[in-house]
Amino acid sequence: MEQNITNLTSxxxxxxxxxxxxxxxxxxxxxxxxxxxxxxxxxxxxxxIVLRHRIMQNSTSYYxxxxxxxxxxxxxxxxxxxxxxxxxxxxxxxxxxxxxxxYMHPFCYPVALFxxxxxxxxxxxxxxERYIAVCRPLEAANTCTLSRTKRVICLIFVSSLVYNLPRFxxxxxxxxxxxxxxxxxxxxQLTQIGxxxxxxxxxxxxxxxxxxxxxxxxxxxxxxxxxxxxxxVARNARIKMSTSASKEANLTVMLIAVIIVFLVCQLPSIxxxxxxxxxxxxQLHCSIHYIRFTTxxxxxxxxxxxxxxxxxxxxxxxxxxxxxxxxxxxxxxxxQFKYIMYDSVxxxxxxxRVLNPTKFYDTDSTFV
Numbered sequence: 577m578e579q580n581i582t583n584l585t586s587x588x589x590x591x592x593x594x595x596x597x598x599x600x601x602x603x604x605x606x607x608x609x610x611x612x613x614x615x616x617x618x619x620x621x622x623x624x625i626v627l628r629h630r631i632m633q634n635s636t637s638y639y640x641x642x643x644x645x646x647x648x649x650x651x652x653x654x655x656x657x658x659x660x661x662x663x664x665x666x667x668x669x670x671x672x673x674x675x676x677x678x679y680m681h682p683f684c685y686p687v688a689l690f691x692x693x694x695x696x697x698x699x700x701x702x703x704x705e706r707y708i709a710v711c712r713p714l715e716a717a718n719t720c721t722l723s724r725t726k727r728v729i730c731l732i733f734v735s736s737l738v739y740n741l742p743r744f745x746x747x748x749x750x751x752x753x754x755x756x757x758x759x760x761x762x763x764x765q766l767t768q769i770g771x772x773x774x775x776x777x778x779x780x781x782x783x784x785x786x787x788x789x790x791x792x793x794x795x796x797x798x799x800x801x802x803x804x805x806x807x808x809v810a811r812n813a814r815i816k817m818s819t820s821a822s823k824e825a826n827l828t829v830m831l832i833a834v835i836i837v838f839l840v841c842q843l844p845s846i847x848x849x850x851x852x853x854x855x856x857x858x859q860l861h862c863s864i865h866y867i868r869f870t871t872x873x874x875x876x877x878x879x880x881x882x883x884x885x886x887x888x889x890x891x892x893x894x895x896x897x898x899x900x901x902x903x904x905x906x907x908x909x910x911x912q913f914k915y916i917m918y919d920s921v922x923x924x925x926x927x928x929r930v931l932n933p934t935k936f937y938d939t940d941s942t943f944v
Contacts, residue, residue, distance in 0.1 A: 601665070606663040615882055620885065632895070635722055639705070639725065646695040646698060654881075675761070701729075705720050706827075739787065784849065789846045827892070
């Protein structure tokens with residue numbers, strides 16, 4: 577999720593007429609992205625509540641909880657530091673927030689990229705685990721354990737944070753005097769490190785393209801194809817499948833849907849980052865076609881972070897059942913009846929024998 581709001585930095589101010597691009601970004605980010613982000617945050621919170629239920633306790637659920645947390649950070653960052661500032665750029669509203677955002681950007685922007693890195697590698701982690709569980713079931717018992725899953729989640733967190741530490745040195749907020757209003761205004765610009773050609777080539781071209789795109793996306797594409805083949809084989813042998821095997825197949829289908837949507841939504845950002853690295857920023861900001869493309873690629877990232885709850889509900893049978901159990905509780909009216917069980921002890925009354933009337937059990941029973 578690159579920072580591509582036009583006219584944010586001094587090297588683009590005044591170069592091009594960006595009124596059309598600002599209007600396009602206002603509707604795409606300021607309206608659509610904010611609505612999607614609000615829904616996605618609610619959906620991710622609901623997903624965490626459901627996935628934490630005791631019925632859902634397994635290694636895959638831990639990965640999905642971690643993914644929901646990263647997605648929520650991405651959505652919050654998109655809304656607070658990309659979508660809302662666009663409202664000021666296009667309409668002139670929220671001026672105080674916009675100036676506050678200019679000072680927050682150098683610190684909050686790396687947090688968004690940290691969350692996006694965590695999202696990519698968490699998706700990669702549960703895909704590898706699902707591949708082992710489905711395609712190498714004999715290794716699953718020793719590999720797909722809760723303790724190992726927790727260690728992998730911690731490793732992804734630390735690695736994502738360390739990898740994005742240079743991002744904190746990339747931008748800085750400076751003040752300049754606006755000649756038209758004769759006032760001092762804040763502005764975001766690249767630091768000396770951010771403009772260093774060696775840094776840009778090593779970090780953005782070689783390291784970033786390999787670490788953030790080539791490696792994870794190649795793994796995801798190859799393993800997803802293997803999972804799809806395994807599901808087809810399982811469906812052909814559905815009659816012979818046990819209940820546990822059927823649940824595993826259902827879980828695999830749900831995760832395949834998550835992976836496919838992830839690949840589709842994230843692929844445009846690969847091209848966006850390549851263009852952002854190769855071409856001059858002034859040249860890109862003068863192209864309305866690029867601005868529309870990068871706006872939509874960032875919007876696709878938002879969609880990806882917000883849509884998983886829908887996928888869980890559509891493809892996850894157990895997820896739906898637990899969700900209904902938690903949030904849609906109702907008291908069933910069940911047929912009940914009462915019966916009396918007399919004790920078998922009898923007493924002699926001299927002329928006749930009768931059941932003991934003082935010993936009985938009054939029981940309510942319910943058929944489920």
